[in-house]
Amino acid sequence: MDYRREKVIDLGVVVLAAVLSAALSPVQNTGNLALSPEFGSGTMPFGTLTFTSPLLFGFTWVVNPVSLVAIGVLWWRRRWPTAVAVVAVAAAAVTPAVVPLVVALFTVAVLRPPRTILTVALLALLPIPVYFLMNPYASGVRIASAVIVAVLIAAAVGWGLFVRSLSERTERAEAEAVLRAQRAQGEARQDIAREMHDVLAHRLSLLSVHAGALEFNSGASGQETARAAAVIRESAHQALEDLQVVLQVLRSPAEGPVVDGTRPQQTGLAEVPGLVKESQDAGMRVDLDMWVAEADGPAGISGLTVYRIVQEGLTNVRKHAHGSPVRITVEGGPGDGLSLEMSNPVGRGAPRDGIPGAGQGLIGIEERVVLAGGRFSHGRSGPDYVLRAWLPWPA
Known part of the structure; x- marks a missing residue:
């Protein structure tokens, strides 16, 4: 993929994550979409910042600085996917930052080997059971929130693995196409060698016999020498014609060679x-x-x-x-x-x-x-x- 195109996509992902986080901020900041609800103390940096945009008809975005950091590091998700995922997991453990967590886990599932994917996924799920061990009397809303977050994590990893399989399948198909092309080229080269051998070896061996006879028969008359030279010339001419036929066959193996609108007779x-x-x-x-x-x-x-x-x-x-x-x-x-x-x-x-x-x-x-x-x-x-x-x- 082109480098400039990659950067445009990365910028789009960061902006989209920021917009989704803004849209979900009323829900997230109640603690209903977090790995560890109520973990934050309400003080900086775990406190919230409120932004109101006149351009969006007074839309209010309630977010905290840690979530902004998790969204910002998504810019480097291709270069350091595992490190970005760890930052997103840490941010989601102390603040409601589910959106950057989902994006980071998706990127790890696409780019990293299975062992790394499993480790990061378990790391992302770990704060949920820890929270409930620390709060055994959590309400049903908190349980539902934990289930939703776990489903989102599983969906992000699953979708990333699906995209990864499509990419690998495409690469495998391209590699197979290259191998088929190389195999076809090899077969074509074998055909060339076989045809050259079958057609030209016969003619050239005849030439060698006639030339040898002419060389060693020094006492031959002028008429005999002329006759032998004519045979050599005719054999050489026929060899050139055979070579032309072979090259034409190789240029159009499916239909056979065409010379002046006609095809040579089948041998x-x-x-x-x-x-x-x-x-x-x-x-x-x-x-x-x-x-x-x-x-x-x-x-x-x-x-x-x-x-x-x-x-x-x-x-x-x-x-x-x-x-x-x-x-x-x-x-x-x-x-x-x-x-x-x-x-x-x-x-x-x-x-x-x-x-x-x-x-x-x-x-x-x-x-x-x-x-x-x-x-x-x-x-x-x-x-x-x-x-x-x-x-x-x-x-």
């Missing part, structure tokens, strides 16, 4: 043969068997996940088992689901130079498969490394 099972063809053109030995009821495969996330699995598998073979033949089998249909198996002999030696990996590709693929409602496994099976996946294909 899926139908694009797997083209993906394999790219690897074959780069010199890899890849055999693809597809036995599916529909060439386009399942729409949505299942088809995209199959494409990503093949893409990640081919990238890993180029990194870790360069030269190994790859066999891919895809089969299934609506209602039966889509099964994928991808295997290659385990590579020997270190990963291919110049093609680093983060080691997170298969983790990301597994997350994709789980989110699609499927199953995924990978690991050695005899001399081969095998990826297996099953994905739902709605009928």
Whole structure:
């Protein structure tokens, strides 16, 4: 809350307490609204001061200096709520100062911990039983007055606790909103990393293979060199286009990217043969068997996940088992689901130079498969490394 606004509110509280005390002065100064009725001696500072205001049509305010002090210290109720409450309790014990007492107890209930609240509340109630122990034959009016004061104290504390709970609930909701925003940002960053890895790692690994072949084949003819350079240029161009698509997807994840009023085609099972063809053109030995009821495969996330699995598998073979033949089998249909198996002999030696990996590709693929409602496994099976996946294909 703004500092100036706080001071305006504090001033308003002091003025309101003074007005209410003036309005209740005829009742309070009979001793009917005090923690310890008839405790004062009638002499200063426990005596009364009388103020008559012509501006208020001759309204008379009967009050004593101690009550004025209790009202005045309410100005510091935010800064020292416990000390102000103790002053108000002391004032209410010797003079009729119920209004500043109620305000001070309310402030303590809002700002201080439960132990402090309980201590101050008991301190405020203590003069009432002490008075009746000292005056066992007090009249019924005094008993009613004590009950009213006790109810006011309980109401002030209860209302303060209610306001405190509303404030804590608001703060908790704001904190949860911040956590949700941070969680959403984290998920967005994971999506960025996953998409960047899945889309660009494949293209860049192809670039590395072609560039490596061009570098080490120094005796190639001019025509072969030009053809290899054209393949590198085309792969780089395709990588830039894929990067653009990824960035557009991240800018509008709910609706998909828009380019010149059209949306790019959804990647899926139908694009797997083209993906394999790219690897074959780069010199890899890849055999693809597809036995599916529909060439386009399942729409949505299942088809995209199959494409990503093949893409990640081919990238890993180029990194870790360069030269190994790859066999891919895809089969299934609506209602039966889509099964994928991808295997290659385990590579020997270190990963291919110049093609680093983060080691997170298969983790990301597994997350994709789980989110699609499927199953995924990978690991050695005899001399081969095998990826297996099953994905739902709605009928």
